[in-house]
Amino acid sequence: MAEFPASDREWRKSTASGSQGCVEVALRDDSVLVRDSKLPHGDRLRFSHAEWNAFLAGVRNGEFDLTG
Numbered sequence: 234m235a236e237f238p239a240s241d242r243e244w245r246k247s248t249a250s251g252s253q254g255c256v257e258v259a260l261r262d263d264s265v266l267v268r269d270s271k272l273p274h275g276d277r278l279r280f281s282h283a284e285w286n287a288f289l290a291g292v293r294n295g296e297f298d299l300t301g
Contacts, residue, residue, distance in 0.1 A: 246270055 244257040254271035265285040267278040280288070291297060 244268070244273075 243259040245259070246255050246257045250270070254269065257268050257270045257273070259266040259268075263281075265280045265282060267280070269275060
């Protein structure tokens with residue numbers, strides 16, 4: 234797997250995250266990195282800014298809401 238370096242100070246975690254962990258995001262010039270806060274040295278996902286913005290739009294529009 235390719236390395237996507239980002240220093241610990243670049244990672245951001247939601248203020249709404251709980252004590253059980255959360256995903257963390259690091260913004261880069263050419264991409265957005267995502268990692269599990271419980272495994273900070275584990276695998277990371279990389280998305281283009283367009284992919285990340287499409288994901289955020291989907292979240293805001295309820296596309297990923299669980300149905301009862």
